[in-house]
Amino acid sequence: MGKISWDENTFSRFSYVDNVTISRDGRYVAYVLTKANMKKNKYERTVVIEDLKTGGRSFIEDAFMPVISPRGDKIVYLRAKEENKERLLELWLADLRTMGSKKLIEAKVIDSVQWNEDNR
Numbered sequence: 001m002g003k004i005s006w007d008e009n010t011f012s013r014f015s016y017v018d019n020v021t022i023s024r025d026g027r028y029v030a031y032v033l034t035k036a037n038m039k040k041n042k043y044e045r046t047v048v049i050e051d052l053k054t055g056g057r058s059f060i061e062d063a064f065m066p067v068i069s070p071r072g073d074k075i076v077y078l079r080a081k082e083e084n085k086e087r088l089l090e091l092w093l094a095d096l097r098t099m100g101s102k103k104l105i106e107a108k109v110i111d112s113v114q115w116n117e118d119n120r
Contacts, residue, residue, distance in 0.1 A: 032065070
């Protein structure tokens, strides 16, 4: 095996997995896939949702921190946006079967997201 020349171009070819969450019934697994975009000088994050029963895979671009509901039918995740040079976070809710989604709230800070046991 030859030596790898480590520079920004080598680094930008790698991606890593983070924020893994699994539904209680084991049907769904969701995670964040992060990759460096050297041209835009930023990291790009995509939530990947895999349906282990059907083998299907869905993607939510520019999203992170996914949490699957206790019943395993919904997922919440965050998105970041810049508005008037201010960074805001958006909390989104998606149905895992249809992938229909809606924005719930916008805030300057969201440290964590959790579901109640009653699926709320």
